[in-house]
Amino acid sequence: MSVNPRHHILSVLVENKPGVLTRVAALFSRRGFNIVSLAVGPTEEDRFSRMTIVVDADESPLEQIVKQLNKLIPVIKIGEIAHDEGVERELMLITLKATSDVRGQVTELTAIFDAKIVDVGHEAMTIMVAGEADKLDSFTELVRPFGIVEQQRTGRIAMPKLARQQVKLRAVKTART
């Protein structure tokens, strides 16, 4: 899958307080923006959480959404991670119909994708795949013929690439202030 140019990855550092997720999510819907995926988790500091939000927007509305997000009191810092300047990963759990006759094939695919079988039943298997979003897409396509029972993805999380000189988040393109 090629990179969708309308998809922007925002890395949002927020105060770890009740209601922060609501504030952020509600702002998106209120201003008419679509969230493709959203992942929240703790950071190295207890006080803060990090949200990785993939937004479907053009450049100019993106500028507005970033500015509006910045106005939320618990939002501390927002950076956009450009696709070529970040390391992106996503996790998927997928349960497939896998009776004994096809298990071999599934296991083989699992190995090729460096994935892991995490649960096995009489007629199904659950597999964990981690990696870039398009790897997860490819895996899904390849196992679709077996029959997908259930599938769940975490949404992307991302970190800026460790450049040789300096680690930095690309500032979101905004009017100079």
Add this chain to the structure above:
Amino acid sequence: MKLTGAQALIRSLEMEQVEVMFGLPGGAILPVYDPLIDSSIRHILVRHEQGAGHMASGYAHATGRPGVAMVTSGPAATNIVTPLADAYMDSVPMVVVTGQVPFSVIGTDAFQECDTVGITMPITKHNWLITNPQDIPTIVREAFHVATTGRPGPVLIDIPKDVANMTMDWYWPESVDLPGYKPTTKGHPKQIKDAARLICQAQRPVIYAGGGILKARAAEALRAFAELIGAPVVTTLMARGSFPDSHELCLGMPGMHGNYTAITAMQKSDLLIALGSRFDDRVTGKLDGFAPDAKVIHVDIDPAEQGKVRRPDVPIVGDCKIVIEELIKATKSEISKTSKPDLSPWIAQIRQWQKDFPLYYNQEEGGLLKPQFVIEKLREAAPDDTILASGVGQHQMWASQHWKFEHPYTWVNSGGLGTMGYSVPAAIGAKVGRPDRMVWAVDGDGCFQMTAQELVTATAEKIPVKIAILNNAYLGMVRQWQELFYEERYSEVYLSPDLPDYVKWAEAMGCVGMRVEDAGDVETTIEKANEINDRPVVIDFRTDYREKVYPMVAAGTSNDSVILDPAMTERAGR
């Protein structure tokens, strides 16, 4: 020192130098009302929670200090939603305290429970649900800080009943620790320099002053700046009074019902200097056609306003007062280096428009009373620094057009949200904040019926506001649109001139009530009203229902097509 949560809350409000609050008690907020008896804070008991919110807003407009309101949970909280939304749109600093059901039963659909924090999230700058009484001083301190700094706005503190009853160890935080909240106040030096350069090149500059001038207490700076560069100033609905109407550079209000010169000067301008204004659709008209030749310098403390509507050539994030002072310095130094274009052809053009297209109305002798005439007579009889409040609709536009504003903080109205019923409570709040000033409210009959009961509050609390109802027996602005754009099909817009009987109603609320039907009685009645200082006064002016607000730029059309009063055009033989 051990205090209950309730005591700590009141104590914290005292620490924030709150002198007065507007409110109405109820179940969940009962514990907080108890220590109020022993407090130095004056409490004004309203008759409806919406009144408390608008009073706090009027108080904030008139004084520049945050307005404070306190109400109970559930329906009281939802009743104050409108004032919060109103204050959010107009950037009014307000702190609202709401009671909440005990924390232990939140989420069980308890009596008078509603998700106040959830409901008010999109219409407050920030809000807090207190879960631990120990947090109260910190939260109150943060709330006032957030409400009054940066772009001001309303905040809300929701306090559950059990938290108010628990005890805490009293302290007062020395500072506020909000890592995600650091408003920029100083303009970027390079941007200031770029702006000064544009200013010194412009041949047709217009200063587009908005409500931010008043919020930043920048009226004096604005005047110095305008006089330095010799540019005319338009004052938006939210900025009326920020620049004196009598000043030769003042063009008055632009926008949908602005005057021809203010609208057209912006249209023909080659440089708009937007100071604390936000390119509202009521100002710009159809956006594509707005000020097509103008470069834009946009000064606003809220970065999100930069480029939200119109992309500025020079955006400057900062406090209006500080930035204008920086602009003055930079422009002076730029002027000393280069020659500034002669603005006299531009000013001459503006004078011609002012002469050809003045505001117009015609009070015929013996004819029906014209609302504009009433406002002019009110203005003539009132002291220079009188505070004027208004509701929303035709009367609001006439008030803004025909009242002459000479001082900042003398105009209190609902601009962004357009809240009918705003004027009576807002005037009361303004009078509480400035008891030394005369306070008039110009109201419509439709608006008056929405919040008039607060005059009971005004009488009981001895707050002598004066209300002029421009009673045309219609929801006048709606009627105007139905006449002009809906083929005179008047749907659900008639109200009746004498149901209710406004004089009797006023008297029942402890006010003096008077009625004026003839233009000849206007002045004497206003004089009588101005002499009354011990109670509120209501005058029912029976005005001409056919009168419409002109000029007008119809919704969705460009500001190039200003519709003038047909009677004026006829008269001028155009």
